Amino acid sequence: MTPHNASGPSRWSDLDRPPLNATALRRGLLHEGGLWTSVDVVQRTGSTNSDLVARAGAAEEGAVLVAEEQTAGRGRLDRRWTAPPRSGLFFSVLLRPAEVPLERWGWLPLLTGVAVATGLSRAAGVDTALKWPNDLLVTVGGEERKAGGILAERAGEDGVVVGVGLNVTLRADELPVPQAGSLELADAVSTDRDTLLRSVLRSLETWYDRWRAAGGDPVTSTLQETYAAGCATLGRQVRAELPGDRALVGEAVAIDGDGRLVVATAEGTREAVGAGDIVHLRPA
Structure with missing residues (x-):
């Protein structure tokens, strides 16, 4: 049982979930000529993405904002993402890919997925798969x-904030939905x-530098x-729920040069x- 004090749970009460060490993170990630320029860890916030977007005008590229707890984390389609304090990684980074044409910026969430999966494979020994466009499985x-x-x-005008939410030590009874x-x-x-x-941020730096050096060319x-x-x-076999209440069912056959998912239908058409x-x- 988690010990409580008179004013509620102590931030030190769950010993399986120690706080992040901001000093050690800065020492390990900030170096001359590197991408990361600042690392801030806050105890609690609504959304690291919202916070970093709000301060982007005054922040350098490579700013990293990490929260021990997010109370209004958002996924795509404004879905909420919540988890117990210190049970996951909730962070956002500010990128300014000036060398990359705007039409290729749509690759950034996919690039981040590759970087996170690569970093977790090294550091956690977990095989992480990617569900298009931006889920980690x-x-x-x-x-x-x-x-x-x-x-x-x-x-x-010139920036993108990319946020990542990752369940690390969530136990079965803490999952927001059974499919998590x-x-x-x-x-x-x-x-x-x-x-x-x-590990994840080093991997992200490597992939971002490579993509930027190629002018954003995904090939x-x-x-x-x-x-x-x-x-x-x-x-x-997938069902794509498209804008305008339209659905498309077929086999996901490729990722095209714009990062779109190409679906082949039973009627013989292909749609990106x-x-x-x-x-x-599920298979029949």
Whole structure:
């Protein structure tokens, strides 16, 4: 049982969930010529994305904002994302990819997915799959579960804030929905959030630098093929819930050069989906 004090739960009461070490994170991530320029850890906020978008005008590229608890975290379509304090990684980064044409900025959430999956594979020993466009999946008891999500938002004329929410130590009785998962439930070899965050941000820096150096070209940077290789949506029967109450059912066959999901229908047509909710249909 979690001990309580007179004024409610103590922030030190859950010893399995130590606080992040901001000093050690800065020491490990901030270096001359590197992407990351500041790392701030706050105890509690509504949404790290909203906070960083609001301060983007005065912030340098590479600002990182991490929250121990998010009370109004948002996913796509304004879905809420909540979790107990210190049970996950909830962070946002400010990017200004001036070298990349605007029409290629749509790759940023997919790039972040690749970077997070790569970083978690190294640091947590967990095979993380990507559900197009921005969900992070882990396997729990032989079943695919959503353990995280990514949200990118414009910040002024020249910036993008990319936010990541990831369930790390959520236990089965704490899951917001039965279909959710966490690194702990997926038998991660490590759930040390300092280690995981450093690994993910280093991976993100590597991928972002590579993509930026290629002018955002998804082929030259190998982003397109790497995303496709780790995408659990490809080869599946899917239903795409499209804007205007339209649905498209078919096989997800490719990720195109704009990062869109190409769906082949039973009627023999192919349609590239740029926005929408994707449901993985179970095999018949």
